[in-house]
Amino acid sequence: QTVQLTPAMSKVYDIDQGQEVAMALGRFLIEKGYHFETITPESHKRILKRHTQIKEKKPITLRDIFGWNYPFTKEEATTTAGLDPSMFEDLLRVGIFQGADQGNTHYKSRLRFSSGSALSSNWQASRAGFISHTTPKLYVHSSFPTEEEDAIFFGPDTYRYIEFVRSVAEQIKTPLRRVLDIGAGSGAGGLFFSETAEEVTLTDITEKPLRFVQFNAALNKCPAKITTIKSDIMKSVPKDARFDFIMSNPPYMIDDDATENGGRTYRHGGGRYGTELSMNIVKEAVEHLNEDGGCMALYTGVPIVEGEDIFLTDLKKEFQDRPDLSIDYREIDVDVWGEELSTPLYEKIERISVVGVTITKNK
Numbered sequence: 040q041t042v043q044l045t046p047a048m049s050k051v052y053d054i055d056q057g058q059e060v061a062m063a064l065g066r067f068l069i070e071k072g073y074h075f076e077t078i079t080p081e082s083h084k085r086i087l088k089r090h091t092q093i094k095e096k097k098p099i100t101l102r103d104i105f106g107w108n109y110p111f112t113k114e115e116a117t118t119t120a121g122l123d124p125s126m127f128e129d130l131l132r133v134g135i136f137q138g139a140d141q142g143n144t145h146y147k148s149r150l151r152f153s154s155g156s157a158l159s160s161n162w163q164a165s166r167a168g169f170i171s172h173t174t175p176k177l178y179v180h181s182s183f184p185t186e187e188e189d190a191i192f193f194g195p196d197t198y199r200y201i202e203f204v205r206s207v208a209e210q211i212k213t214p215l216r217r218v219l220d221i222g223a224g225s226g227a228g229g230l231f232f233s234e235t236a237e238e239v240t241l242t243d244i245t246e247k248p249l250r251f252v253q254f255n256a257a258l259n260k261c262p263a264k265i266t267t268i269k270s271d272i273m274k275s276v277p278k279d280a281r282f283d284f285i286m287s288n289p290p291y292m293i294d295d296d297a298t299e300n301g302g303r304t305y306r307h308g309g310g311r312y313g314t315e316l317s318m319n320i321v322k323e324a325v326e327h328l329n330e331d332g333g334c335m336a337l338y339t340g341v342p343i344v345e346g347e348d349i350f351l352t353d354l355k356k357e358f359q360d361r362p363d364l365s366i367d368y369r370e371i372d373v374d375v376w377g378e379e380l381s382t383p384l385y386e387k388i389e390r391i392s393v394v395g396v397t398i399t400k401n402k
Contacts, residue, residue, distance in 0.1 A: 051187045052149035057133025065258045074154040075106030108183040110145040176259040200288040200338040207336040221287040226252035233261035242270040273323040291340035293384045312342035328400040337396040342388045367397040
């Protein structure tokens with residue numbers, strides 16, 4: 040049976056609406072050994088289409104409800120998926136579960152839970168004092184599809200981002216006591232360091248993602264001091280604040296679903312081919328690096344136009360007269376979001392590449 044979803048299902052759920060119930064759900068999923076690796080939106084669409092075409096469907100599981108975002112009945116949720124009927128009613132009461140069709144015979148979760156990167160879940164202690172992570176964290180974020188302006192995104196970029204900052208941090212010889220994550224979203228990047236840093240500060244331009252950060256920190260019982268700041272890049276961060284490690288995975292696309300505010304916050308990078316925000320973050324963040332070898336790691340996407348990396352060209356111009364900084368620039372993936380190349384906004388771009396930029400304050 041194909042379920043026709045109602046328009047109300049597209050609204051982004053704010054974690055504050057039912058935090059206690061959501062926390063009980065998260066603890067339940069951890070106890071049950073739940074795991075789900077989030078894939079790209081295009082791949083997810085294909086999985087959902089495949090699901091609707093299967094005549095003899097398999098029993099609904101927790102991964103189907105909270106990972107794939109399949110529609111489900113109350114009976115499926117409380118029998119094959121294993122939710123307690125009282126928890127089902129609580130989830131319905133606070134709006135995490137919502138009717139997915141006109142007759143309310145099916146429901147859909149307005150939250151998704153994803154596992155932290157399996158790539159980064161097991162690694163050895165280094166000279167910087169890092170410990171081995173044996174269990175990937177669990178993160179809550181917006182349901183699929185993430186079409187709203189203020190959606191909390193999680194996906195393959197998140198996994199690549201964590202792996203990149205992990206690899207950079209592992210090469211640093213001194214302990215990273217103070218860590219800053221700019222544009223934190225779900226918090227997956229900054230919270231990755233919550234077992235090794237003394238203090239992790241996470242910023243975002245709106246309050247909603249910061250509430251998700253705080254929830255995810257509590258869900259994973261992060262031992263570090265966690266501070267959240269509503270800030271447009273560094274504007275609300277104390278001017279004298281200095282950090283051992285600054286990290287960021289900003290939006291870098293040209294959003295084809297522009298709104299009066301200029302596009303979806305989690306997606307739109309602004310300016311020249313979506314690179315403006317990334318450049319502004321670098322310019323502001325480097326001034327807050329610890330003078331004693333502070334390091335910044337930027338993970339972002341860049342447009343390649345007739346063989347030229349637009350962002351790299353602009354970066355060289357901006358920092359050509361900064362002998363106090365050492366910059367390493369590496370390509371992580373040569374081709375991502377290929378489907379965007381068929382849209383008018385990307386008609387002059389031959390590919391979108393993902394890069395990792397490391398900027399270190401020379402001692």
